[in-house]
Amino acid sequence: MECLADLRKNLMRRGLNLLIRSGKPEDILPSLAKDFGAHTVFAHKETCSEELHVERLVDKALKRVGNGTKLELIWGSTMYHKDDLPFDVLELPDIYTQFRKSVEANCRIRSSTRIPVSIGPTPCVDNWGDVPTLGQLGLEPQEVTRGMRFVGGESAGLGRSVHKGCMSVFYLQDLLKVYKETRNGMLGPDYSTKFSPWLAFGCISPRFIYEEVQRYERERVANNSTYWVLFELLWRDYFRFLSIKCGNSLFHLGGPRNVQGEWSQDKRLFESWRDGKTGYPLIDANMKELSTTGFMSNRGRQIVCSFLVRDMGLDWRMGAEWFETCLLDYDPCSNYGNWTYGAGVGNDPREDRYFSIPKQAQNYDPEGEYVAFWVQQLRRLPKEKRHWPGRLMYMDTVVPLKHGHGGGNAQTSRGSKSRGGFRDNHSGRQPLLVTFSKSTGLPRKNSTEQELIATHSATHTSPYPHLSLSRRPFTPLPQSLLQEDRVCRHRMRLRRPSHLPRNSLPRDPDDWYGAER
Ligand SMILES: Cc1cc2nc3c(=O)[nH]c(=O)nc-3n(C[C@H](O)[C@H](O)[C@H](O)COP(=O)(O)OP(=O)(O)OC[C@H]3O[C@@H](n4cnc5c(N)ncnc54)[C@H](O)[C@@H]3O)c2cc1C
Known part of the structure; x- marks a missing residue:
């Protein structure tokens, strides 16, 4: 809504206005096209199934109107244009480095389009419509009391990159030249660019950022850090192109490699992760930041993803869907692309990327400042205790770590008989109990629980009805897709409950993106 209000304000400065209507695109756009006698409806081309479905509905509805209005879909959103790639997008390399090298050697980035001074006469409209309020959309306003408070719209987005005639925060404080050293931070506004929410809403263009980086390099300094912002933006491009190649x-x-494995959907475990109550301050702090602000650092996202997948053994899609619900910068390609990487089912064959919490805490929050910022109880503890406060000062850990530090909370790490087992000590009941064989170190299958295959019917519900994950209703599965027997996301065959995925050797990559970063 802030984005819309800002867009309207900026258009009005140019003597125009923004027509605002609420409803489904396939209902609203054809009726507008008819009223105004439009010959073309322009929109950005999308790549994922739900968005493609809307494109098809709009196209069909425009044809039904019968006044010859066309739908013209334009490629946007990426730094490199899809048509400029040195290969067909369906031949996209499976390894990011190959993609990057090929693109950097063979393509150039198109310049961003300047806004024309005048965009033509304003059409005659009686009612331009109002930006809806949260209440009208059935949502409750949520006050951000701590951490980053993002403001929507191009003006605010440019305020971060451009200030007073294109002087950016990164310019003014010279942050670009140290980005590579700071980008793994978790606390504060300036360790990374924070461009992602504005990129996700289309408020700023990656091509414009590219030009700003070039200008900085000309005027100030060009080094590894200035290049690294573009390197990261190229990951964003990669995941978007990948979504075309991988489809659903x-x-x-x-995931894209159709990796076979079994995953748990334990409700209690999932909720402890979602609510920041796992007993591991590093996980809990990150999850609290996410639900409070709608943002989490890239470092934090990798850590909580690894924890959900590797330590809890949960179905990675539950984590991805919670991110989808909360993230201000949510983008299906980047979100599901990164989650499939983290879960070891992405197209990159490197598997089992385990992030050890003790190591991550030591490297990225050695003083415990980040965890103390988000978890109140930890503030009064000495710095060296903040990551391992123990159950008396904090709470029990919900699962022991698969590798490394047991968590220091006696009931979970030392109390269980077999390595890796856990109990719900508060209620005395035993939840889905995962045990590890002493001889092989592999998880044993839980023999008491029957395996269920839940095939979800075409109701408008989440595939995880027992978890009430989403703040918004799921998109109904279109009848046409059902008839074609095409699998659509949110309509997956789920196995539950099941044992953890295959055990793996401890590895602690600095990133799961490969050696380059
Ligand atoms: C599990 C998981 C889920 C994620 N979900 C999303 C998502 O829904 N939307 C999203 O935009 N990013 C997502 N990311 C990528 C990354 O975490 C965010 O883009 C980044 O944290 C945003 O902060 P920033 O703008 O300060 O990033 P910076 O470090 O300043 O990077 C600059 C820009 O590069 C791009 N970028 C950086 N890292 C990545 C990456 N790994 N993948 C794709 N693009 C990247 C972003 O557009 C970012 O704004 C996810 C990462 C993980 C590990």
Whole structure:
């Protein structure tokens, strides 16, 4: 809504206005096209199934109007244009480095389009419509009391990159030249660019950022850090192109490589992760930041993803869907692309990327400042205790870590008989109990629980009805897709409950993106 209000304000400065209507695109656009006698409806081309479905509905509805209005879909959103790639997008390399090298050697980035001074006469409209309020959309306003408070719209987005005639925050404080050293931070506004929410809403263009980086390099300094912002933006491009190549497999449990494995959907475990109550301050702080602000650092996202997948053994799509619900910068390609990487089912064959919490805490929050910022109880503890406060000062850990530090909370790490088992000590009941074989170190299958295959019917519900994950209703599965027997995301065959995925050797990559970063 802030984005719309800002867009309207900026258009009005140019003597125009923004027509605002609420409803489904396939209902609103054809009726507007008819009223105004439009010959073309322009929109950005999308790549994922739900968005493609809307494109098809709009196209069909425009044809039904019968006054010859066309739908013209334009490629946007990426730094490199899809048509400029040195290969067909369906031949996209499976390894990011190959993609990057090929693109950097063979393509150039198109310049961003300047806004024309005048965009033509304003059409005659009686009612331009109002930006809806949260209440009208059935949502409750949520006050951000701590952490980053993002403001929507191009003006605010440019305020971060451009200030007083294109002087950016990164310019003014010279942050670009140290980005590579700071980008793994978790606390504060300036360790990374924070461009992602504005990029996700289309408020700023990656091509414009590219030009700003070039200008900085000309006027100030060009080094590894200035290049690294573009390197990261190229990951964003990669995931978008990948979504075309992988199609719906990006949303399936086995991911693009159709990896076979079994995952738990334990409600209690999931909720402890979601609510920041796992007993591991590093996880809890990150999850609290996410639900409070709608943002989490890239470092934090990798850590909580690894924890959900590797330590809890949960179905990675539950984590991805919670991110989808909360993230201000949510983008299906980047979100599901990164989650499939983290779950080891992405198209990159490197698997089992385990992030050890003790190591991550030591490297990225050695003084415990980040965890103390988000978890109140930890503030009064000495710095060296903040990551391992123990159950008396904090709470029990919900699962022991698969590798490394047991968590220091006696009931979970030392109390269980077999390595890796856990109990719900508060209620005395035993939840889905995962045990590890002493001889092989592999998880044993829980023999007391029957395996269920839940095939979800075409109701408008989440695939996880027992978890009430989403703040918004799921998109209904279109009848046409059902008839074609095409698998659509949110309509997946789920196995539950099941044992953890295959155990793996401890590895602690600095990133799961490969050696380059
Ligand atoms: C599990 C997981 C889920 C994620 N979900 C999303 C998502 O829904 N939307 C989203 O925009 N990013 C997502 N990311 C990528 C990354 O975490 C965010 O883009 C980044 O944290 C945003 O902060 P920033 O703008 O300060 O990033 P910076 O470090 O300043 O990077 C600059 C820009 O590069 C791009 N970028 C950086 N890292 C990545 C990456 N790994 N993948 C794709 N693009 C990247 C972003 O557009 C970012 O704004 C996810 C990462 C993980 C590990």
